[in-house]
Amino acid sequence: MCKSPLHDFLHGLPKCEHHVHLEGCMSPELIFTLAERNNITLPDPATNPAYGSIAALTARYDHFSSLDDFLAFYFQGMAVLMNEADFADLAWWYFSKAHADGVHHAEVFFDPQVHIDRGIPYETVVNGFSQGCKRAESELGLSTRLILCFVRHLPVSSAADVYEKFISSGHFEAGVVHGLGWSSTEVGPPKDMFRAQYADAVQKGIPLTAHAGEEGDPTYISTALELGATRIDHGIRLIEDPELMKRVAREGTLLTVCPLSNVRLRCVPSVEHVPIRRFLEAGVKFSINSDDPAYFGGYILDNYCAVQEAHKLSVLEWRIIAENSVQQSWIEDSRKAELLEKIESHKVLDCEFNEQVGPPRMSRLLLSTWSIARPPNRHRLVRYASYSLRKAHIPPSRSGATSTTRTSALRSTGLAVVSDRRMSTSTPHSGETRKNSGAAADRYKLVFFVPTENAETCKEAIFATGAGSFPGGKYTKCCFQTIGTGQFLPNDGGNPAIGAVGVVEKCEEARIEVMCLGREVMLSAVDALVDTHPYEEVAYEVYRMENV
Ligand SMILES: Nc1ncnc2[nH]cnc12
Numbered sequence: 260m261c262k263s264p265l266h267d268f269l270h271g272l273p274k275c276e277h278h279v280h281l282e283g284c285m286s287p288e289l290i291f292t293l294a295e296r297n298n299i300t301l302p303d304p305a306t307n308p309a310y311g312s313i314a315a316l317t318a319r320y321d322h323f324s325s326l327d328d329f330l331a332f333y334f335q336g337m338a339v340l341m342n343e344a345d346f347a348d349l350a351w352w353y354f355s356k357a358h359a360d361g362v363h364h365a366e367v368f369f370d371p372q373v374h375i376d377r378g379i380p381y382e383t384v385v386n387g388f389s390q391g392c393k394r395a396e397s398e399l400g401l402s403t404r405l406i407l408c409f410v411r412h413l414p415v416s417s418a419a420d421v422y423e424k425f426i427s428s429g430h431f432e433a434g435v436v437h438g439l440g441w442s443s444t445e446v447g448p449p450k451d452m453f454r455a456q457y458a459d460a461v462q463k464g465i466p467l468t469a470h471a472g473e474e475g476d477p478t479y480i481s482t483a484l485e486l487g488a489t490r491i492d493h494g495i496r497l498i499e500d501p502e503l504m505k506r507v508a509r510e511g512t513l514l515t516v517c518p519l520s521n522v523r524l525r526c527v528p529s530v531e532h533v534p535i536r537r538f539l540e541a542g543v544k545f546s547i548n549s550d551d552p553a554y555f556g557g558y559i560l561d562n563y564c565a566v567q568e569a570h571k572l573s574v575l576e577w578r579i580i581a582e583n584s585v586q587q588s589w590i591e592d593s594r595k596a597e598l599l600e601k602i603e604s605h606k607v608l609d610c611e612f613n614e615q616v617g618p619p620r621m622s623r624l625l626l627s628t629w630s631i632a633r634p635p636n637r638h639r640l641v642r643y644a645s646y647s648l649r650k651a652h653i654p655p656s657r658s659g660a661t662s663t664t665r666t667s668a669l670r671s672t673g674l675a676v677v678s679d680r681r682m683s684t685s686t687p688h689s690g691e692t693r694k695n696s697g698a699a700a701d702r703y704k705l706v707f708f709v710p711t712e713n714a715e716t717c718k719e720a721i722f723a724t725g726a727g728s729f730p731g732g733k734y735t736k737c738c739f740q741t742i743g744t745g746q747f748l749p750n751d752g753g754n755p756a757i758g759a760v761g762v763v764e765k766c767e768e769a770r771i772e773v774m775c776l777g778r779e780v781m782l783s784a785v786d787a788l789v790d791t792h793p794y795e796e797v798a799y800e801v802y803r804m805e806n807v
């Protein structure tokens with residue numbers, strides 16, 4: 260157990276795992292047990308002393324020198340799996356452990372080519388793993404997804420064969436195997452070696468991911484994206500290409516980051532060097548995962564804890580990571596809604612912790628990362644409420660607060676005004692919204708969306724009202740800006756500045772966030788925004804902030 264005061268919170272936080280190789284869950288104990296049960300001869304300890312005992316093998320895992328050094332052990336370890344039951348038991352073992360770590364949804368990789376190569380039929384592998392998935396769904400309430408991985412150390416023809424088996428089995432349509440990935444040796448084989456298979460899979464609507472940017476430079480990531488991957492496994496070297504990083508943030512591509520793996524495989528010297536903060540600040544979505552937990556010294560909760568100890572994230576940052584993990588999972592919307600609800604009801608107050616997060620860090624997070632998840636407004640409001648509660652320093656003795664206590668505490672935060680004039684003309688920019696915004700408070704956050712070409716005009720008009728200035732005037736014209744895609748459908752009676760009635764319009768917009776000190780400044784800033792904004796209906800939101 261880690262020493263972080265957030266340990267219990269992290270344990271209970273509903274998690275999704277997107278990057279675990281089922282064959283990477285084979286502990287040394289299991290390798291030795293199955294080798295004996297299935298009459299498999301392990302390497303001779305005379306030539307490879309690591310196989311002298313369980314302890315020797317475990318100790319060897321502390322000294323991987325590279326991805327390929329690890330892969331040799333990983334492929335050897337999986338060679339003791341022979342029967343459907345072996346595969347089913349292995350999957351069940353992983354899901355039980357993941358469940359105990361607070362995982363509610365797991366997307367798991369498997370490497371059929373490697374098993375086929377040693378004479379195990381494709382069906383044996385899939386049937387076994389899929390039995391484990393079904394059992395986890397019925398006995399543990401997990402949702403699961405099996406992802407078939409092509410491996411880069413075998414010839415493309417081997418991937419083509421397994422792809423053919425996968426397609427002809429109907430496993431995708433039947434929901435047995437849900438997507439494809441690629442893994443194994445990164446640097447060396449052609450970056451685009453699965454071009455043909457990925458092109459065909461794109462046509463068929465099969466979700467695609469790819470291991471890239473683990474040891475390899477960012478061009479491995481851009482190649483995977485070019486071939487149709489909508490998710491990147493690892494991806495930590497993305498930070499070496501700022502333009503690509505912007506694209507990944509803009510497109511909402513999920514990185515499935517595996518911190519303990521990165522350290523064990525010497526991709527980074529320590530978890531502090533996994534670019535968690537860089538990703539948060541750039542608005543890059545990521546989930547935290549275990550990769551090959553039996554080889555890398557920890558399952559998913561160990562990875563969450565290692566990140567916490569190294570990066571000291573706030574509760575809000577963790578909630579956002581958890582929400583992004585749900586949003587980017589390959590599951591139906593109804594399951595996403597269930598999982599988001601679970602995250603929402605995992606209340607900070609239910610955990611005894613005492614970690615303080617200062618306002619500058621909070622603002623940075625809200626400004627850079629909040630917009631990624633974009634849950635429905637209701638989620639958004641509750642999230643701010645949790646934060647306000649925390650900032651109210653409610654002592655641990657109130658951790659068992661009744662729901663009434665909580666509700667009134669929430670109410671006392673006098674939360675946000677949310678108005679979206681582009682979407683709903685029933686919340687006009689005038690008296691009503693303003694009057695209803697509660698008792699006076701002196702800091703507000705104005706968030707608005709504007710076509711990028713009009714952003715500077717709106718900003719200047721807003722700054723002229725005093726918004727974006729800190730007390731004393733040492734800092735003025737402060738704001739934060741992210742670029743995204745706005746969308747709207749002008750209907751009859753609409754007079755759109757861009758686009759035409761009856762046609763869905765998508766355009767590049769900036770989301771701009773400005774702090775307003777004082778209610779009058781906020782109201783003037785809203786007036787200035789509406790006056791200078793090109794749209795007939797302006798999308799903006801105003802949040803009252805806690806003064807801390
Ligand atoms: N970390 C990793 N990178 C690439 N391929 C893998 N297969 C299993 N673990 C892997």
Ligand SMILES: [Zn+2]
Nearest residue numbers: 442470492550
């Ligand atoms: Zn992996």
